[in-house]
Amino acid sequence: MDRIKVAIIGCGSISDIYMTNITSGKFQILELVACSDLAVDRMQASAEKFGIMAMTLDEICADPEIQMVINLTTPAAHYPINKQALLAGKHVFSEKMIAVDLWQGKELVQIANEKGLHLGVAPDTFLGASVQTAKYIVESGIIGKPLSCRASISRDYAVYGEFLTHLYKKGAGIGFDMGGYYLTALAAILGPCKAVSAFTNINEPVRTNTRIGTPWYGQEYEIEVPNVLTATMQYASGVLGTLHMNSDCILDETYGLEIYGTDGILYMGNPNEFGDRVYIRKVNGEKVEFPLTHGYAENSRGLGAAEMAWSIVAGRNHRASKEMAYHVFELMHGIMLSSENGAVYQMESTFETPKGLPAGYIGDGGWTRKEESALI
Ligand SMILES: NC(=O)c1ccc[n+]([C@@H]2O[C@H](COP(=O)([O-])OP(=O)(O)OC[C@H]3O[C@@H](n4cnc5c(N)ncnc54)[C@H](O)[C@@H]3O)[C@@H](O)[C@H]2O)c1
Structure with missing residues (x-):
């Protein structure tokens, strides 16, 4: 099985469940190899706990083995880190939102398109x-x-x-x-x-x-x-x-x-x-x-990144798409702009509604026939 080597940037509150889910084999398509944080103590604690390397963002971007970056930093750091990783040729899965300002989100979508890279954005719930x-x-x-x-x-x-x-x-x-x-x-x-x-x-x-x-x-x-x-x-x-x-x-x-x-x-x-x-x-x-018809009822943070990794292997689009994320981001900006201007905000962006995951998709950590069918 092709596995995607991944590095996590940001070892704060939400990082533990991402790292636990990935390293426990819940998402076997992902192989967590490194983590990074400006807070060196936090970075080293995570590296030790999960048996991975502590690296700087520059080192991660320069490492040809690492194919994907998961960005779990606070919102203001999303844009610069997402941009640096994309420009270094990495696929990126970012925590919400994609950026802070609209122009930043637009630029990230454009860079990913130009470089033919996958850019996925939470929430993956x-x-x-x-x-x-x-x-x-x-x-x-x-x-x-x-x-x-x-x-x-x-x-x-x-x-x-x-x-x-x-x-x-x-x-x-x-x-x-x-x-x-x-x-x-x-x-x-x-x-x-x-x-x-x-x-x-x-x-x-x-x-x-x-x-x-x-x-x-x-x-x-x-x-x-x-x-x-x-x-x-x-x-x-x-x-x-x-x-x-x-x-x-x-x-x-x-x-x-x-x-x-x-x-x-x-x-x-x-x-x-x-x-x-x-x-x-x-x-x-x-x-x-x-009754719930689908799997992943438990805390499955990282599912969006895993589904993106499956899509990379299968050569298809992923479901937590940059287009849908940008649209939701624009909608929230539209809410702020409408309130400021006292006018209806007309949306500019659109996206293709993602296909549902196959029903009965259990996701128990094994590489099951159902999971293989989700590659399509
Ligand atoms: N806490 C939650 O329950 C939760 C749940 C879902 C999603 N999120 C999202 O996850 C992201 C992180 O939230 P959090 O609660 O874990 O925040 P946090 O403040 O606990 O952790 C963020 C970490 O990022 C690091 N960081 C900030 N800027 C950095 C940079 N430039 N380079 C490297 N590291 C940097 C910080 O040092 C910190 O350790 C946010 O986008 C948030 O919306 C959080």
């Missing part, structure tokens, strides 16, 4: 059992013709943002940090958006850090990005949707993601997870749980 089951339900006609959708998330960002400080900075905020899960799940099922209109607020922009035990405790900080936003979307298919996001909520996390069709209603689980429960309601019927 849409490849998990939950969203793939929801996609199967819609594509099988079980809820009839989709007419409208509703996405809502509220979080208490003080819980996260006071130690993951990038969450309050440009490039993140609840829109760019969490919006991607909801808008990508909808994009993977409903396809591209045509237009969006929105309002956003920054509630209480200047605050004091209350997280005891962080170096920032007691310091004043500024919330640079909206923490309350509402939007209405018009999808190219004609579906109309609403988005509600609030990271200044009293609750740690509440979520909702629903698609309303002519013959039924689909209630998807939390799109930040791989295998949350999916429910449907038919005309005159009760809300019932729909």
Whole structure:
């Protein structure tokens, strides 16, 4: 079997599950050989734990054996690292979002196209059992013709943002940090958006850090990005949707993601997870749980990179595509621009809706017949 040698940049909070999943053989197509971080202690700890090399980004880019870079750094570092790796001829899988500014995302897509390289972008939760089951339900006609959708998330960002400080900075905020899960799940099922209109607020922009035990405790900080936003979307298919996001909520996390069709209603689980429960309601019927039709219900971070590696070997396009990621990125920028300008934002980009993974795709770490069929 051809395996793709991969290096991970960024050994922070999310890196452990990526490294565990890859080195445990869950994604046998990937061979993790190196990691890198500006924080040398973190880099060395990860290298030791997973038995891989600690290398600088320059060393990784210069190593002809390493074919793919997985970028798990904070958003502001996505663009420069993605760009350097692509220019060095590496395939890149980046954590969300693809970049911070729109022009940066556009440039990365262009470089990947010019160099004939794969560029994939998280979230990859849409490849998990939950969203793939929801996609199967819609594509099988079980809820009839989709007419409208509703996405809502509220979080208490003080819980996260006071130690993951990038969450309050440009490039993140609840829109760019969490919006991607909801808008990508909808994009993977409903396809591209045509237009969006929105309002956003920054509630209480200047605050004091209350997280005891962080170096920032007691310091004043500024919330640079909206923490309350509402939007209405018009999808190219004609579906109309609403988005509600609030990271200044009293609750740690509440979520909702629903698609309303002519013959039924689909209630998807939390799109930040791989295998949350999916429910449907038919005309005159009760809300019932729909059994998950797909695999990868457990925490499968790295699945998008693995699916991209399968696609490289098979010579096809991967599902967590740069085009869909850029579209979702543009949509979130469109929400900010619509709010700033008081006008409807017309989307410029589009993408091909990714094919669903084969149903019954178990992904138990073995190289099964079903996995081989997913190469196609
Ligand atoms: N934490 C989560 O639960 C979670 C979940 C899903 C996705 N993500 C995404 O993963 C990414 C990382 O998030 P995190 O929570 O792990 O952040 P983190 O701050 O815990 O880790 C980021 C790491 O990147 C390193 N880094 C920053 N700039 C760098 C550079 N130029 N070169 C090398 N290393 C650099 C930092 O030193 C740090 O160790 C973000 O895009 C985030 O949206 C995080």
